[in-house]
Amino acid sequence: MEQLFESFMRTLIRRGSIAVETPSGRTFEAGDGTGPSLGIRVRDPQSEARLVRDPELAFGELYMNGAIEVTRGTLLDVMQLGLSNLAQEGEARWLRVLRQTRIALRRLQQRNDLLRSRVNVAHHYDLDGHLYDLFLDADRQYSCAYFERPGATLEEAQRAKKRHVAAKLLVEPGQRVLDIGCGWGGMALYLAEICDARVTGITLSQEQWSEAGRRANGSSRGRDLEFRLQDYRDVAGRFDRIVSIGMFEHVGVSYYDIYFRKIASLLAEDGVALVHTIGRPDTPGATNPWIAKYVFPGGYIPALSEIMPAIERAGLLVTDIEILRLHYADTLKDWRERFLAHREEIARLYDDRFCRMWEFYLAGSEAGFRLGQQIVFQIQLARRVDAVPITRDYIAENERRLREREGGTQQVLATT
Numbered sequence: 001m002e003q004l005f006e007s008f009m010r011t012l013i014r015r016g017s018i019a020v021e022t023p024s025g026r027t028f029e030a031g032d033g034t035g036p037s038l039g040i041r042v043r044d045p046q047s048e049a050r051l052v053r054d055p056e057l058a059f060g061e062l063y064m065n066g067a068i069e070v071t072r073g074t075l076l077d078v079m080q081l082g083l084s085n086l087a088q089e090g091e092a093r094w095l096r097v098l099r100q101t102r103i104a105l106r107r108l109q110q111r112n113d114l115l116r117s118r119v120n121v122a123h124h125y126d127l128d129g130h131l132y133d134l135f136l137d138a139d140r141q142y143s144c145a146y147f148e149r150p151g152a153t154l155e156e157a158q159r160a161k162k163r164h165v166a167a168k169l170l171v172e173p174g175q176r177v178l179d180i181g182c183g184w185g186g187m188a189l190y191l192a193e194i195c196d197a198r199v200t201g202i203t204l205s206q207e208q209w210s211e212a213g214r215r216a217n218g219s220s221r222g223r224d225l226e227f228r229l230q231d232y233r234d235v236a237g238r239f240d241r242i243v244s245i246g247m248f249e250h251v252g253v254s255y256y257d258i259y260f261r262k263i264a265s266l267l268a269e270d271g272v273a274l275v276h277t278i279g280r281p282d283t284p285g286a287t288n289p290w291i292a293k294y295v296f297p298g299g300y301i302p303a304l305s306e307i308m309p310a311i312e313r314a315g316l317l318v319t320d321i322e323i324l325r326l327h328y329a330d331t332l333k334d335w336r337e338r339f340l341a342h343r344e345e346i347a348r349l350y351d352d353r354f355c356r357m358w359e360f361y362l363a364g365s366e367a368g369f370r371l372g373q374q375i376v377f378q379i380q381l382a383r384r385v386d387a388v389p390i391t392r393d394y395i396a397e398n399e400r401r402l403r404e405r406e407g408g409t410q411q412v413l414a415t416t
Contacts, residue, residue, distance in 0.1 A: 002026070005048035012055070015088060016081045019072065023048065031081075038081060039072030054098060055082075060290035060364070064357040075359060076336070079367040087371065102286035109287065110252035112298050114231055118204050120250065120298035125205035128349050132184075135338040139186040140211075143246035143276065144328040144376045154334040157327075162190040163406070165243060167398035168274050168320065168380055170388060171195040175240035178202070178266060180232045181247025185212030185225075192221040194405050197241070202230040232262055240268050248277035249299050253284075256302075256310035264314040264383065272319075272388060273381040278328070279304060281375050288364075295361050301374060311381065319388050320380035328376055329369035336362040 006028050009020055013030040019039040021027045042048055047067045050058035059082075062068040063075070070078055102109075112120065132140050137158045145157035146164045165187065171177060173196035179188045182201025185208075191197045203209050209229040216225040232247075242263055251259050263273050280303040287300050304321075311318060339346065339362060347355050368374040382388060 001045050001048050005042075005052055008052045013081065013085050015085055018078070018081060021071065035081075036077060037072055038077050039070070040078060041069045041071050043067045043069070054289070055095070056098075057289040057293070060294070060357075060360050063360050064294075064353055066353075066356070074363075076363040076367060079364050080370060083367050083371055083373065087373065099286065102289065103284070106286045106300065107252075107254050109292055110254060110298055110300050112250065112252040112255055114233065116298060117231060117250070120296075121204040122206070123297055124295060125203075126207045129207055129211060131346060131349055134342040134346060135335045140184040141186050142183055144278070144324055145331040145334075146324070147327055147330050154331070154338075157331070158186075159406070162187055163399050163402045164395070165245065165274055165276065165378070166191060166195055166402055167395045168378070169241045169243060169272055170394070170398065171197050171241055174198065176200070176238070177241040177243065178235065178239040180235075180242065180244035180263075181250070182208070182212060182227060183246070184208050185215050185227060187243065187245060188212070188225060188227070189215060189219055189221075191243075192224045193219060194402055196221075196224075198224045199226070200235075200239075201225070201227045202232060202235060203227070204229065204231060233258065235262070235266060237266065238268050239266050240271050242267055242271065242273035243276075244274070245276040246278075248275055249301055250296070252298060252300060253302070253306060256307065257313055260310045260314035260316060263381065264316050267316075267381075267383055269383055270387055271383060273316075275377070275379045275381065277302065277307075277377050277379075279307075279375055279377040281372060291361070291364075294357055304377060307377070307379070311379075316381045316383065317385060317387075318379060319382050319385075320378075320392065322378040324376035324378065325372065326369065328374070329366055332362055332366035332369060336366060 002022050002024060005022070009030045015032055016035040017029065017031040017033050017037050019027050019029055019037065021039070021041040023042060023044050044067060047062050050062065059068065132142065136142055137155045139158060141158040141161065144161065145154060146161035147157045148160045152160070171191055175197050177191050177197045177199045179199060179201040182188050182203050185201055188199040188201040192199045201212060203212070206229065209227055212227040216222045216227060219225060248259070267273055278301045280301055282303065284303045284306050292299065339358060343355050380388065
């Protein structure tokens, strides 16, 4: 098995440099010797066999269970090396067949009916709220931040994200806004407190709903905030503006038509909607099996070619698309560093295995964005062609006005 494992690693890692210590104690080098010298240790022959059969699933499982250890460099370094080699050198034939099989079966994995959606959301978002306090910003923004300038803090970049979204929505005082997948309520509070809007936020997470309601009760604009434990498919009424940040990844490919037709039915004739989602820069694929099993069951990162036909069939117009590239890499860097800084406290909340699982999730996600394998789409939608200005100058102008309002508004958006 050891010889097969060595051959596999040498085939996988053609560029870069990594020393691999086998269970027998022998060490071999893979790569062409360029770049930083990295190293891993594999603890048992069974782990070697699992890595050869299905590295996408096995590497994460073995790392979280302590069967693989990074001996030189960081986990992020090792994951970037592996992902970059896969992108440059291509997959082995049996791995390509395995990936194609997962693509063919992905609709089964992404079953997100009304019941399953609640179960999938609870798996990730109903964890102990203190966990999120330890690595997110004070507003618990759990999506891509917007780094307007080098050196911006995570708090500044997350506030800039909310400002950027609000500017594109062209929110006017008194307008009714629906926030689909409102999280802990940060975006909704911003729209109510800074934009003077009346906001309804919906989530399937019991923990998020409870915290968002608590924050609304403490807000000076609490009368204009309503948070519901509700599926987007069950919402009724009309809204002037609709926003959805970091929720579309949980919809599932079989439900894209339902999702956008629902937005079309809820959006006022002159309304504006904005969907902010992680996306693929290339062709459709399948969710990484480790992510699907341990982090985001039912989740999927779409290609733009999968989103656009559903928008067209819903009768909506795309009025703007912006691609955020390395913003999420920098967001994940801050999250990962904060997570590691509080690792001992998080281990007391859960255990060491949980910490290793989340280290793997955060490092792997950052590596994907660093290498350009994942990006973020901000898609602005309308029902009428004249719903937004015909040039994009209004976005910067609206951001300036919102920034002025932020400076003149005394508010507390922290969760504590």
